[in-house]
Amino acid sequence: MLNTLDALDRRIVNQMRLNARITNSALAREVGLSESACLRRLKLLERSRVIRGYTAIISGGDPDEGTVAIVQVELERQSEEYLARFEAAMRKHSEIRAWYLLTGAGDYLLRLEVAGMEDYANFHRDVLSRLPGVTRITSSFAMRSHRKA
Incomplete structure (x- = not known):
């Protein structure tokens, strides 16, 4: 499914892989979009299940x-x-x-x-x-x- 995305969507996905907690404002700056356009694309990626969810990776400690x-x-x-x-x-x-x-x-x-x-x-x-x-x-x-x- 990732190969059907345009270049901007791929940049959004790559940034989300690096830091899923990035603010929309910072994400928009990183990918070169306005905040509203970035948020709209992010929501479309979630609805289309390209982005299927967010998770916390919990350290096992020692x-x-x-x-x-x-x-x-x-x-x-x-x-x-x-x-x-x-x-x-x-x-x-x-x-x-x-x-x-x-x-x-x-x-x-x-x-x-x-x-x-x-x-x-x-x-x-x-x-x-x-x-x-x-x-x-x-x-x-x-x-x-x-x-x-």
């Missing part, structure tokens, strides 16, 4: 406080019904912070945040292995992380 697991999941089938059931079940668990439907080997890549390895073992046993249609789970754990602003 890096030793939590565990980030990257989990690859294979499903029995990739029919629309299976994908919808699987995604609906994932939405119920706040530990699953993000997921991606993949091409190639594996069907989904999940990013989980849990307190530690014991919590991950429990989550794997009680949740992941019981998600609808799951046939294989492969887990990796982050040793270091960095998020671009």
